[in-house]
Amino acid sequence: MVAHSGAPLRPHQLRPLNRPIPVEVRCDAAGLPLFVTVEKRRRRVVAVLDRWRIDDEWWRKPISRLYYEVECEDGTRETIYCDLLQNAWYRQRDSRVR
Numbered sequence: 001m002v003a004h005s006g007a008p009l010r011p012h013q014l015r016p017l018n019r020p021i022p023v024e025v026r027c028d029a030a031g032l033p034l035f036v037t038v039e040k041r042r043r044r045v046v047a048v049l050d051r052w053r054i055d056d057e058w059w060r061k062p063i064s065r066l067y068y069e070v071e072c073e074d075g076t077r078e079t080i081y082c083d084l085l086q087n088a089w090y091r092q093r094d095s096r097v098r
Contacts, residue, residue, distance in 0.1 A: 020090035023080060033070055036078055038091055043072035067092070 024037035033045045050069040056062070064084040071077050079093040 018093065020081075020092055023089050023091045025080060025082070025089040033068055033080065036070065036072065036080060036091075038078070043074055043076070045070045046073050047071040049077065 021038070024035075025033050026035040026037075028034050032048055036043055036045060048068055048070055050067075052067050054063060054065045054067065062085060065081045066084060067079065067081040069077060069079050078091055080089060080091050082089050
């Protein structure tokens, strides 16, 4: 066990982990992602691996999101979502190569 250092807490120095990053997504007529553009790099989606929706009031600031885990043509996987209240797309997790 470590003794308390006595240093004051500094919440202003905290930063959220896994903060969503705005991305551009082009969808087909059914609303499924076709292309994802992250930091000016456009990649074609070759597969939608999973899809789920979250609706919550967290807390009294409603959340309504449609998530997709997609595989891109370069082998990377992205977790992206559409904020249904703002009609804006975000990347939730960094890409990872399969």
